[in-house]
Amino acid sequence: CMAGLLQDRGMEKGDRVLVWAPNSPSWVIAYLGALLGGGVAVPLDVGSTPDFAAKVATQTEPVLALLSKSILESAQGLSVPTLQVEDLPRLLYHAQRASREPQIRGQDLAEIMYTSGTTGEPKGVMLTHRNLIFNVETALQMMPVNPETTALSFIPLSHMYEQIVGLLIPLRSGASIVYLPSRQPHIVLRALRREGITAMALVPQVLQLFMSRIEREVERQGRVALWRLLHRLASRLPMRARRFLFGSVRRELGGHLQFFSCGGAYLDPSLAQKWENLGVPVLQGYGTTEATALVTGSDLRHRRLGTVGRVPKGQEVAIVPDGEILIRGENVSSGYWRNPEATKQAYRDGWYCTGDLGYLDPDGYLHFKGRKKNLIVLADGMNVYPEDIENRLNLRPEIQEAAVVGLPQKDGRVEVHAVVLAADAEGVEKAVRETNRLLAPHQQMRGFTVWPGEDFPRTHTFKVKRHEVLDMLGKEEKVGKERPEVTKKQVEVDLRDLVAQTAGVPREEIGPQSALGLDLGLDSLSIVELLCLIEEEMGIYVEEARVSPQATVGDLEAILADVERAQALTPFPQWPLGFPARAARTLLQRTLMDPLLALLCPIQARGLENLENLSGPLLFSANHTSHLDTLLVLKVLPRRYRWRLSLAAAADYWFANPLLGNLTALLINSFPMARQGNARPGMEHTVDLIDRGWSVLIFPEGTRSLSGEMQPFKPGVGLLAVELGVPVVPIHLRGVYAILPKGSRVPRRGPVEVTIGAPLRFPPGMDYVQAAQQLKREIRRLSALSGY
Secondary structure (H helix, E strand, O other): OHHHHHHHOOOOOOOEEEEEOOOOHHHHHHHHHHHHOOOEEEEEOOOOOHHHHHHHHHHHOOOEEEEOHHHOOOOOOOOOOEEEHHHHHHHHHOOOOOOOOOOOOOOOEEEEEEOOOOOOOOOEEEEEHHHHHHHHHHHOOOOOOOOOOEEEOOOOOOOHHHHHHHHHHHHHHOOEEEOOOOOOHHHHHHHHHHHOOOEEEEOHHHHHHHHHHHHHHHHHOOOHHHHHHHHHHHOOOOHHHHHHHOHHHHHHOOOOOOEEEEOOOOOOHHHHHHHHHOOOOEEEOEOOHHHOOOOEEOOOOOOOOOOOOEOOOOEEEEEOOOOEEEEEEOOOOOOEOOOHHHHHHHEEOOEEEEEEEEEEOOOOEEEEEEEOOOOEEOOOOOEEOHHHHHHHHOOOOOOOEEEEEEEEOOOOOEEEEEEEEOOOHHHHHHHHHHHHOOOOHHHOOOEEEEOOOOOOOEOOOOOEOHHHHHHHHHHOOOOEOOOOOOOOOOOOOOHHHHHHHHHOOOHHHOOOOOEOOOOOOOOHHHHHHHHHHHHHHHOOOOOHHHOOOOOEHHHHHHHHHHHHHHHOOOOOOOHHHOHHHHHHHHHHHHHHHHHHHHHHOOEEEEOHHHHOOOOOOOEEEEOOOOOOHHHHHHHHOOHHHHOOEEEEEEHHHHOOOHHHHHHHHHHHOEEEEOOOOOOHHHHHHHHHHHHOOOEEEEOOOOOOOOOOOOOOOOHHHHHHHHHOOOOEEEEEEEOHHHHOOOOOOOOOOOOEEEEEOOOEOOOOOOOHHHHHHHHHHHHHHHHOOOOO
């Protein structure tokens, strides 16, 4: 159907289609639909600048761009017809199969992968269907993926490594893939537990982020000595025993993790060893986009820390005298899109020259030594081209000439660092700062050095000898923007303490105007780590999408204040769902609440037959005029639904007082839902309940009506109705307003009618507001069926 939809929008065989969106099932549908229809996918990273995207569009001349809503503003200058990926479920619901199924051969172009960050002329790596298939089949020799595997997608799908390891290999093996709305550890850890995740493809920085979270909790509990002792013991034990030894930690990680696949940047062997000690093997590999991601890899039986694995069958690796790694095989690209000069420079006698340095040991393991070329690879896998930054800096009047290098840090990471020749050293900081504003977040310089000599060391062709510059930097004591270690003896934990800890800068240097990316050097994954710390230390959950590298500390303080006012991190206790609470609830309802309702308001129920043929969880939706509404719905529902029913209740009303909140949780199994501000935790808890087989009752108006007439429905009910994918049962209550209206404390006796309508199903992709309006119309229609 997706291929047919693209063909209807003008795609022919060989046409290029941009895919510019975050990871999601819709991304996968768009990508595979383009390939199936004979098109050529051109994935773009969600962090790509508008200028970069425009250059890619100029080169590839796409017939269509598949974008997410969050990208629309950045894509305004593309001059390409667009389609929002969020609309795909709705469009595909009515779409027809492709009328034309082009014959696709192995040598046909499948996608053009552009490198993840250059402000110069981008280079597009051409990958064929044969390249993809060969690499997937080869990688399956090493990776233990099968139909029982549940993989969590984390790295952007615009990265070739994630496409192969996180998408195509699981699909080829019949495995399941889970996509998340956020990369925050809070969300990831919940998915590990809820979804039973067994495998993840990650870059080293994420492995470090997760390990740092674990070790912070160990330190908080005062178990550092025990933690170190267990690690010393674990290294001498078999894998099964290690998992038992660290059983509590593994349970926090879901209890099902079988392995990590890691690539894209340098992995510190000591970090890999920590995960190995926890009973989670790390399968490290090496590759390039030109090799369709994978060149070498490890499997569960053959892995050696400090190496990037062995060359699988069907691929060739050669090491030339200067140490450069050359590769050849069916997985290797034929070259760069419409760039014969770049292709000629990168390929020699059928071999692709990687520009990387390394060696093969006697056992066939590849040892990666670094980049021969100037390309800087950051810890999160992003590529930085020094020439692009140098070209910007050299335009500044304060700078005579600049050389940009990747400066190694103590923890193994690499930072972008500028070394400049300047007559006036005082103007360099301003030049670097203003140049950073013109660069993408991952390109921004984290520090600078004013070169002490009159000129850089140069070759006979006057090129800067970057290795000598790096060697000199290691000997210099004074480096611009030097960052001392952050003290861990902080008495008062506040936001700036956490920012200082994450960024590695003194607290006194952080002000309200300090930009997270520009001034403090935080990339997207560092911001995820910061938000994780905020959640742990301050108890406030902030969505990742709300905080960009361009945000300032003052912006973040305002966001925290807003979230804290609206709803701090909301706990959802599990005891109301347990058997003892359910049994007590049933007893109280039958012996106390039901008899009182029968005396107060004779009830006539209509439409119960609409529930007879339904199975599984349901979403009940009713109009709201009185506090009695919930009790009346519970009274008329069949026992099988009352037994597993939960109610979304106003957080600011019922749960402001803990005693009242616990009482309502016991009597009617309510949980808090924010009526204003951050409703996401309540929404996510609703999804969790549905996933676990519980039905949920909601009141879409959000509050009781003052007049007895229905009020506008909140769009959130439309979101739940569409995205949950379960039947929505409309309910209309009549006569309750006359018994106990809003503001009244003493009820009056009177008849009540509860009408249950036929279940509604909302198609995927339907507009949430329209879904809420349709539900309201149905409940209003039920009011006309009243018998009095």
